[in-house]
Structure formats: C-alpha cells, structure tokens
Amino acid sequence: MIEQTVHFIEDSKEIPLTGYITRVDGGDPVLIDGVLTVGRTMESDVRVRDPYVSSKHCQFEKRPTGFFVRDLKSKNGVKLNGVRVSEGELLPGAEIQVGSTHFIFQCYSANSNSDCPLTSQNKEWQQQLNRLPSMAKTNMPIFLQGESGTGKEVLARTIHDLSDRRNGPLVCVNCSALTESLVESELFGHVKGSFTGATSDRKGAFEAARDGTLFLDEIGDLPLFLQPKLLRAIENSEIRPVGSDKVVSTRIRIISATHKNIEKLIEMELFRADLYFRIHVVNVSIPPLRDRLEDFDDIIYSFCRDYHVSFSVPSIEKLKTHMWPGNIRELKNTVARASALYPQTRILPAHLDELINVKPDLSVSAFNIALDKESDSGLPPLQEAEKEIIKSRLLANGYNQRRTAAELGIPKSTLHDRIKSYEIPTKKSKPTKGPY
Secondary structure (H helix, E strand, O other): OOOEEOOOOOOOOOOOEEEEEEEOOOOOOEEEOOEEEEEOOOOOOEEOOOOOOOOOOEEEEEEOOEEEEEEOOOOOOEEEOOEEEEEEEEOOOOEEEEOOEEEEEEEEEOOOOOOOOOOOOOHHHHHHHHOHHHHHOOOOOEEEEOOOOOOHHHHHHHHHHHOOOOOOOEEEEEHHHOOOOOHHHHHHOEOOOOOOOOOOOEOOHHHHOOOOEEEEEOHHHOOHHHHHHHHHHHHHOEEOOEOOOOOEEOOOEEEEEEOOOHHHHHHOOOOOHHHHHHHOOEEEEOOOHHHOHHHHHHHHHHHHHHHOOEEOHHHHHHHOOOOOOOHHHHHHHHHHHHHHHOOOOEEOHHHHHHHHOOOHHHOHHHHHHHHHOOOOOOOOHHHHHHHHHHHHHHHHOOOOHHHHHHHHOOOHHHHHHHHHHHOOOOOOOOOOOOOO
C-alpha cells in the first residue's frame, strides 16, 4: 500500500473552529483540543478495543491552520477517505479508518463575535443571527418568515433563551393544527360551562406563557374571525377567556411565524393588515436550505451524530444536489431513515435513491432546465422553476395534491398556497367542442 502525505502551508492566524471525531458504530463525539491520541492502551486519550489497532496508533491535532491526523508508525496504518496516509488534513465529513474502526470528523464554526449559539457560514444569514441577542433583549414582537422545515421553532426557542424572559415558559401554538371551534379556547382559555365539554376552567396559551414567550407558529392560518381578538389582546395586554365577563392582564412576549406570503393574504382579505403591522415589528427571514449550502455539512453531521449513522463524502456531495423542498426537516428525516434502513452501514451514493426518493423531475438538472425556460408570467426565475416543477408533478400524479405534496416533501397546505399563488390549474381542462 502506497502512503500519501498531505502537505500544508503554515499560517499564524488562528482558525475559529471546533472539531470532533465520532465513531461510526456509535458513541459520543470527542473534542479535538490540542493533541488527541488514539490507541489500544489505557494511556491513549481515546482507547479503542480493536486487535488491528496499535498501542499508540495515531493522533489528531488542532493547529493554527486547521485539523490533522498523523500516523504514529502503527502496524496497519491510517486511512483518510479510503487512502492510506502518514499525515493528512481533515476536512468536514472526512472518514478516518484506524485498524477496523471508523471515525467521522466533524467541524463547526465558532462565532466569537456574537452571543447567539446559532452560527452560519452563509454571510447574509450570519448577519441576521448576529442581531438575535439584541432583538431578544427587547419586548418587541418578532416575526419569523421562512419555508416549512427551515427551523422557525428552533429560532424562536433561541430568542427566548437569549431574552430576559428565559426563566419563564416558552409556549408554542401551531395555529394551523387548531380547529376553528377550539382555537379561541386554546389561546385565551375558557371557564366551566362556557361550551359543551367545558367541565372546568382552563387557562389558554396566553396565561400559560405568563412572564415568558408565546410562539404562534403558522399564524397565517389563524381564522379571520379570531384576528381582531388577537390584535386586541396584543395591543391591550389583556385577554377575555371564553364564557367569562372578566378580562385578565397578560405579561408575555409574542413571536409569530409563517411560511405564507402575508402581504398576499392581506390583498386577498384573508389576513388583517392592522394585525400584521402589530406583529411585524422586528422581522427575521430564514433562508431555505438550498440557499445556505455552506451550512450543509455542519447540519448533516449533527444529525449523523444524533442517529449514529455515517455518510460517505461522495454521498454528501450528491445530497447537496437535491432541492430539499422540505428543508432541514426533510434532511433530518433522511438521516433518520438511513439509520433505520442501514444500521451500522456507511451510506454510499447507491443508497440515496431509496433514502430521498429523488424523481427525475425533482432533480437539480430539471430545476436548471426550468430556470432556463422562457416565461411570459413575469415571475423571477427561481419562482418560475418552482412553478414548472409543481405543474409537472401534479400532472404526473393525476392532480392529486396530497400525493404531490408528499412527493415534493412539503406540507399539503404549502402546496395549496403555491398553486393559488402561481395560478396553477388543479385539474385537467376538458376540451371544448368545436363545430362539426
């Protein structure tokens, strides 16, 4: 076996990174802080009970220019991404074989200029994240807008944890999951006997979140009849439980979120403009995963650590070509599916079709074709591409919206919104009869 040495250039500038190694077959991540030795003896920092591992097999090292692995003249050597090396630089996702034991190297960016625990290598998104701590310290309502699966609830929880209300409760309400008959009770509470089934007094979300944060997810789905009551509750800091004559003062901070275009809903008279301007004081626009692929490695490695699964470097590169309409939630489900279908198996490109069910029409090549198509609709190229893909999958699925949404990896409500926004026909048009 030919050994390969990877050369590097020394630099005096310290790289703000945190590196870990994790065993593919399970185990907790091990921090690389300085020099970390791996071997079969108790003296090693990481002890590996593997007959093919030498007493002192290799060492991992953090240097000013990055992270490296070095073979300590072991009997069976060290392989980096399948190639035997005497020394090699570790890039995110690198696989290191020590004897018959496999490790995955994970690297996370450290953000020393911000108190926010969330970081991104995407410059535009990082600029927004840097503002979260100052946003959190205020009592102003915060409005989060982003596609389904982008992590709006994670962001809301982070804002709560950074705020002065962190010792109070964070109450999350999904407005789209509530029926119109119960949504008012869920938000404002009710008194005994106010309606059939109200056998006792019950506090609503506003009261449950007292001295804390109330997160109203998918607020764009809030019924129109309830919007004036929500506006009044926010403006006056008081609510009236269902069936009660008494008002109750509130002490909460409101964070709301939606994947919908609220401005469009206002035009359609489905959302009140005055409520929108009341909750839209501070805005955070969360980019979809396809627009922040700089973070893809960090995100997938965190899921791999949680589910004890390993993806090869070529398979990760192939994953990056998927559109990820379900965003981070879809990626998490893909890693979880890999853990269930291929336990203790290194995921290769050949496994991916089964894991993410990529259809030709949903591939990046089809997406690029759609981008290049000339259109008279006046839509931006990205939206025109999305419209063409939705039309294609609707036609392929016989205009079954539920099946189409499942194939695209998005909620049916999101698909319904896109269809209305793009004015896409929802069934085959019947041919008109002409003169004989």
